[in-house]
Amino acid sequence: MEELIAKRYIKALLSDSDLEFVKNVTLLFGILSESFENEKFLTIMASSEISVQDKTSMLLDAVKPANSNKIDNLIKLLVENKRINIIPAIACELKKDLANLTKTYNGVISSDTDINPSVIEDLSKGLGKKFNSAISLSFIKNDFNGIKVEVNDLGIEINFSKDRINSQIIEHIIKAI
CATH class of the missing domain: 1.10.520 (Peroxidase; domain 1)
Incomplete structure (x- = not known):
């Protein structure tokens, strides 16, 4: 309110x-x-x-x-x-x-494993190019089992969960058999 x-x-x-x-x-x-x-x-x-x-x-x-x-x-x-x-x-x-006026946004990358700073910079540049903005990402190590990228002001959330990927691989193998 x-x-x-x-x-x-x-x-x-x-x-x-x-x-x-x-x-x-x-x-x-x-x-x-x-x-x-x-x-x-x-x-x-x-x-x-x-x-x-x-x-x-x-x-x-x-x-x-x-x-x-x-x-x-x-x-x-x-x-x-x-x-x-x-x-x-x-x-x-x-x-x-x-x-929004300057098209400059801050975001966060969360993961349970360390991420190379060059990867973070590449993700920033890639997202920035995709959304025609300057996006700065910072890394936070937490207990998320995978990688999550959030830029709240743009409404972006991308995540890759190791658990979800493993379950999808198992489902794909079961369907193939």
Whole structure:
């Protein structure tokens, strides 16, 4: 639900904006959303003892380096509507929008065995060519019995399970007999 609300605010914020503004806003909200991982900050923002003006002032000070009336107005609107808590969702959606604008995506390769970095680079290039994008893949070793490639922002998931391949080979041999 927060994502839907965040998208509405982002749509208004980014209307008639260039790519540089989108990059700056994404960076700014990414940093601002990290504040929401701090318990003291969350306590201050949730406190009814702290006035709306003080909360607004705090957040405006945080975004002051951007020197943007659009961002200032968005912060004021979020505080006024008691929607400060959607700032992390706004940051997340901005990252997705920036990735779509620049066609640059990050993904993950999961496997229970180590994968050569050159193979990871080849997979990145191959997927990038297939989807006309720049895709950067990172490797995570886990207990998946095979190889799984995920690029969530593009909706891609490719996996090759050793168990599934073995069962298909057995089925094929049985059919051949």
